[in-house]
Amino acid sequence: MNENPLTRLSPAQRILTHAVLLLLAIPFLLPLAWMISTSLKGDAQIFPREGSSVSPVSLANLIPSPVQFENYPAALKTVPFAVYLQNTLLLCLLNVIGAVGSSAVVAYGFARIRFKGREVLFVLLLATMALPGQVTMIPTFALYTKLGWYGSFLPLIVPAFFGAPFFIFLMRQFFMTLPEELAEAARIEGASEWDIFWRIILPLSKPVLATCALFQFLGTWNDFFTPLLYLNDPSRYTLAYGLQQFMSSYGGKYAQLMAAATMFTAPIIILFFLAQKTFIQGIATTGTKG
Amino acid sequence: MAGEYSATVSSRGLDQAPPSSGLRRLVVVLLNLLLVGSLVLFFALPGPQERSYPQREPVRFWHMWSGEWKDVVDGIAAEFNKSQDKYEVIALSVPGASADYKFLLAVAGGDPPDCMAQWNQVIPAWADQGMLVPLDTLMSPAEWQDFQASAYPVALKIGCYKGHLYGVTTGINIWGCYYNPAHLRDAGLDPDNFPTDLDEVWAWGQKLNRYDENGNLTRMGFLPGWCQMYVPVFGGSFYDPGADQVTIYTPANLHALTWLADKHKELGYDKVVRFQSMLNTGGFSTEWPFISGQYSITVDGQWRVEQLAKYAPDLKYRTAPIPPPKGGKPLAGWSNGNFMIIPKGARHVAGAWEFIKFWSGVENPERAAKFYTRGGWLPLSPKIARAPVYQEYLRKYPQFKTFLDVLPSENIQTSAPVPYQVFLGDMIGRADDFAMRGTLAPAQALKDLERNVAQEIERRRRFGL
Amino acid sequence: MQSNRTGYAFISPWLLGFLIFTVFPFVASIYLSFCRYDIISPPAWVGTANYEELLAKDPRLWKALWNTLYYASVAVPLGIVAAFALALLLNLDVKGMSVYRTIFFLPNIVPAVATSIVFVWILNPQIGLVNGLLRHIGVEGPAWLNDTKWAMRSLIMMSLWGVGGSVIIYLAGLKDIPASLYEAAVVDGAGTWDRVRHVTIPMMTPVIFFNLIMGIIGAFQYFTQAFIMTAGGPEDSTLFYALYLFYRAWRYLDMGYASAMAWVLFVVVTTVTAVVFRTHRKWVHYGG
CATH class of the missing domain: 1.10.3720.10 (MetI-like)
Structure with missing residues (x-):
């Protein structure tokens, strides 16, 4: 195991570490998430149609439905x-x-x-x-x-x-x-x-x-x-x-x-x-x- | 040598063994690396390119289309190869952003392609340096006469530099108004009576604007912008062909820029910036706010017709030429396009020229018409437009006809045919930006622009360019 | 170990490569900086005209240099601190660390086309993530990339996305610190922060030094993001030196002038680097 004392953590510290890392990870994950999500959509799902103000890139639009693999x-x-x-x-x-x-x-x-x-x-x-x-x-x-x-x-x-x-x-x-x-x-x-x-x-x-x-x-x-x-x-x-x-x-x-x-x-x-x-x-x- | 070294063994007790053995081993490793390297080189050396017609004269053709457009281009090349038995066109698609590097380096390195499809903006600079083959010299006097008589004026304006033809178009771009009839009806406006006066379009736009609870624009009725496009509409110009001079601070140009800046001011500079950056999603060329209904009336190029057919087949829309303001010019605007050029130093000029004639329809307009419809491109000459295939295309896409109607207009301007055209275009865009953000008064922006351009001209003079 | 022959034998690959592949292009570009050269026709000697021009008659060049200096002086220290802090976090002993490390390196791997689209959305003034969060605390954010005052700051923010590379280098360095040093510190009663200050940071100075020098060299040649995201705008607020140089060289076909610009930049960068290098004996500790 790693014997570096710097890395020895109490349970509370562990949880805090996870929390900080998870929060920081969001912006770093977005490009990948968006790339994969878009790759599973049809063109009609990417571009919002008349009347919707949803951007092609947005959290709401991140889950493709239906998922399609033909791309x-x-x-x-x-x-x-x-x-x-x-x-x-x-x-x-x-x-x-x-x-x-x-x-x-x-x-x-x-x-x-x-x-x-x-x-x-x-x-x-x-x-x-x-x-x-x-x-x-x-x-x-x-x-x-x-x-x-x-x-x-x-x-x-x-x-x-x-x-x-x-x-x-x-x-x-x-x-x-x-x-x-x-x-x-x-x-x-x-x-x-x-x-x-x-x-x-x-x-x-x-x-x-x-x-x-x-x-x-x-x-x-x-x-x-x-x-x-x-x-x-x-x-x-x-x-x-x-x-x-x-x-x-x-x-x-x-x-x-x-x-x-x-x-x-x-x-x-x-x-x-x-x-x-x-x-x-x-x-x-x-x-x-x- | 080893003895020499052992004699100098330091008191620190280093270098007990003759270090040259280590040195030798290092040399051996380096030699091995070289050996591996040279083996690899052997395999990496250029192999013969596979060709469909190895016995024919190769014509290397570089272009910037990709995706389904690349297929269209490959198809045209294949048809050319089938149509005769002397040349083989080998098409290479070069990603647009890097095409200039590759082309310039190939020319600088003395090995240019035989033919290339380029944006027209390169023509003056490259022709000025004698880098392009004057295509009129490849025609008989009669052919050249016929070409001048038959091609659309804008194709000649862009393709010629100082009396010679350097590029033949395979696709001109023309801009016009796209409008959403449903929006218009909702606002109580009659889509069957689209305004014929620019100020009236603006007034319509005001009725079509929509705001959210914070006062931010969510739908833009009509946002006029981009002075290159509107200067001709106001009867101005950045170039005086008679004097062969760039013209900047003229009453008409100032009128155009002031009118545009006033509209931005009326909407609120900040609101416009916010609305525009909301639309900017970073590289979606087909993500067009008109599709998502964020524009009710907007000015755009003819290629949108093809895109709408593909990506928004259910959207009902109509097109119209940009209406002039009072005292302005009808069927006016700015134009650019894709042009076929032959660089100096090309090894197979004759073959390249045959291919250009084949594709553009100089030779056989009827046959070329189908190439134009495959790409959704505007034709080189009215002969092509009259071909049954092209007429069929217009019936399929009636909105496209607007652009074909504008195409013959003498009021369509192109960028000034000066060698520093790219610089000029960038500087005009910059002045435009400053004026539309309200940072500079339009008059000041034009004066600055004029000074910048005068400086560049002076600089070029000093450098003997 | 003192040996000229062995030393030269070891560096011979680079030395040879330098003589074969580097010397000629460098000398050629010096020559071109004294020429009028439009790439397509042969260069013609113009003496010092390019240098006179850029020193006296080109205000945009100075604007570009100023923008670049501003960017370098903010983004480089910011990047070093952020990367170092992140590396310390990623060096902790919690489960799933390899996943976290991969995540923070992702923007360096994912193609620019996806990252730039996402970044533009994050900073979108009306529907973007940042302004959405700001609205929750009652602040209306600026138009970011499209705002003359904020575009540069946006790009600096974006540069933080690329810290993954430096983080990896720091991590490799952190793994090199002998555990005995920490143990000794613990024996001396040092707390966490003391250990970071008196063991980790001093032991990491060679790596910090590397990231500082490379950060400076990289920042002065900063180009890609500005080219993709703002093209120098709005109103020249993100016109970087390398971007302006690119325009001059490849858009306006003025390679002679661009070469002169490049050599002016070269002098500036090597001067700054040399100054930093001078100080390095004072604060960089090589344990060996």
Whole structure:
């Protein structure tokens, strides 16, 4: 069990905690609730008809009646779901491996090894995040085109393998808090820096690694823009692009749009639920240190 | 090397083992990553696109329709591909919000599509930079003469820039009044005698307004707004074609803006803002307050006819042209639309042009008429409108006829054909907003607008644009 | 551990990526900031004209910068406090915590199309949730997103919806605090608040520091919500710097000017970040 005394609560405190959390949860739940509820309605239920002043979005309008599921198969038919899913998963997998793996290595360098120019380079790394992407988009595009990557998956995969500043910074902060004694002991036993990184630091850093993996997965999952810019073949697009297609539809199939959005979101919610259980909670029971 | 290191082992007892072994392992891991990466790259390299007619010349066509409209477009492309054996149109639907990025980057990167359906506002800026193929150069002189003689004037106004044709429309937008006869009857007004004077429409609107117990509007009888649309109705204009100049602070423009702002003031600026934001539900394009009965009379585009047929088939409604005020102009308003363009650098110009002619009806109006009815689009020329298929459509949707009647009007204006048209449009919208909220007096809003635009012109001059 | 070779070997992926993928676009955008460049025709050198223009002749730019500074100075601290407090709550040992954690992360997962529709409804002046609640206590709320005075505040409120990301990072950090530290504090007779103040907060400073820096960088480039919800209006009250830059770059096809704007922003952001960075030795404690 969690032995952190901060988390030991009396029954009254428990009830209070639940009450506060439940109250706070309402606004955070509304988008999901509305999305699912709309996905189960017919178009006639979404739009209020003459004489009613009920908004399409309102608590009174949240329960669909009758519930109908046909928006789901209809949405699936509109886009080549299997192809998009396959592309999305491939991109997610490679981006997570590439970004988390390379960022961890780099972060270790910045956090635990003293070398000439480290501070300057780290500031440089932070600075690369301070320039709006809007103005580097054209040169970047030109660069990829010159490399012959336009029209392929390469611009969507390769950059991830060279470290992401956000993750590098985040992991650096975590690596720096780990006690130096562990590393020193290992060094005395003849371990190399790589051994220390691989055998000591990484196993202790599961929470932050999981966090970065989650963020990267989410980022790639939701990114429709990069595929759109670099790919011209519809059979290479991703789920996010498919969802975008529903959104800019001039017609008004909101129920279908929300059905698509629900299917798009559900895997992520499940993934998050499982991930936070496995990593964030698990680490306390394995006893990090102390 | 290892020896060198062990010699420098610090007194702290670190680095007992040669660190280069760790270094080597790091290098090995990095190499492995690269190996995995390159394997992936191998599989990720662009494969050949599947084509229905691989032996034909490909014509890459990008557009912004999606959903059921995308099906209409795909259908037209398929019919084109069937109609001849030289070209294959490959249509790609690009989500609207990002279409400009993709298009501009493709052009900047030297690989534009052969043909694209774009909003007309890009024509002046892109044509000015020599980025579009002048389509009149693809016609014989006789064809060009015929095109000018047959197309609706508004299609020419929008499609031309400095004497050349850069875009051919496949769908013009025209605005008119939609009104709810049931509301009118309830208020003792005769729907068979819709006013022919704008002030009278306003007076009707006042009788149709409904308020709740707090004095908030729950139903808007008639809310005139959007000065781009009303300036032509008042006989004004933001552009003088004779002098090729943007015109802003003119008596007619001021009259239009003042009239609109006065109406907002009469209803109460705050009440209007509240009513309008009540309607804004954040992205429902089809959630139109006219359907839910929150508007009794409102001005909107012809596409609503198709939407009402789909989403509110039981709603009884009628349409009418926007009536002018005294001294104003009849059958007036503002217009925009979807236009087919061919970018410079396109590899298959001839094929793109064939496709444009096919779809728009330059070549065969009778055949193209059915494409227009599939999308509920207003036609390029009266020839198309006269086609039996189109007449059939009008019989099915009698309300649509209003828009077709307005279409030939010389009083329909388009945005000024200047390269900074998008900027101008945004600035007009901004001045409009300031005046309708009562923050600035209409005269002041127009003067500010004039100054902003003069500044932009001066800036462009200085930069040699 | 001091070793130049090992150090460079470890950071080599980023260094290589920087040299291959970042240097060219950065240098190119500096060059473009001295050019007239409309994206579609080749850039032409104009010297410092873009910078002169934006420093002296563009009042909207200053309005946008002011809006952005205002947003950053309110939303960033607010976000840090809210996320930290929420993380502490979510770190408590009650049943169903994994469900709560998932719920608070939901707005980061649910597509923007659903969240923005719901948010617009919550703030709807007549039929919205907030004004409905306010009416119960006899207050008539403003028109929120459609009110020149309140639109910015509405967006700041909305930013709180996105705290889930920071909460996750804080949670990961909280799990890293050795239980022995708390036990020692309990032995010393520290109460709950004392433990938070003297153990939790100091141990969390590296993560707080991270969220602060990323919050600043993110706030200065704040764009998406303003673009979707208000498009800069009403009356320029939510015209953010990055939004104005976007208009200049992609709507008015003035990429040269936009590049100059971007580099001015770059200088502002790096200056603010550097100032914060300077202070960090004073208050950030790395336990290791």
